[in-house]
Amino acid sequence: RKEVEQDPGPFNVPEGATVAFNCTYSNSASQSFFWYRQDCRKEPKLLMSVYSSGNEDGRFTAQLNRASQYISLLIRDSKLSDSATYLCVVNMRGPNFGNEKLTFGTGTRLTIIP
């Protein structure tokens, strides 16, 4: 089982629709969770950090379910500018302090269609 697993897509969604992505992680000791977006040939940019039970930022809502070990991202009223690859990222704690590192999912490609 992959450490962080995402549906690679692609998701082709009409403008204005709502789209949701799920991501599962294997390490139950994981402490922090993030969604990054990455545009073609650009660097990943932080979209949202996800702590405790989840959080909302405008049209974006992230949820965390520790019992089932998944996080989700919901995008409402999607815009053309939302077209990007969305990376699910988990901070995995290693066996020794100091071995924590981000583990990336493979990313979900989203295209918003006019």
Add this chain to the structure above:
Amino acid sequence: DTEVTQTPKHLVMGMTNKKSLKCEQHMGHRAMYWYKQKAKKPPELMFVYSYEKLSINESVPSRFSPECPNSSLLNLHLHALQPEDSALYLCASSQAVFAADGGETQYFGPGTRLLVL
């Protein structure tokens, strides 16, 4: 300001060349990272520096040599690379490797696109 800068933006080098990638941040972050990203793949961690000391080396070949001269700078020295090393090299920084309240959130630089001929 969450800016991480990287130079150069693009680099073409031969297999016998020696070159260096540079990364800089002035956010007071004490953790810095090098990642390698191939097309249509997620970033792969290469090295982690915490308080200017190498804390993680993800079994990277010795032709890649990281250096952290001070808390704001991170270099990646390249020597005798192979064509399969062509990729986007991303630098990132965070307040700490692991911290509460978002201190471990990583911010990425724009990357150096490397082509090895």
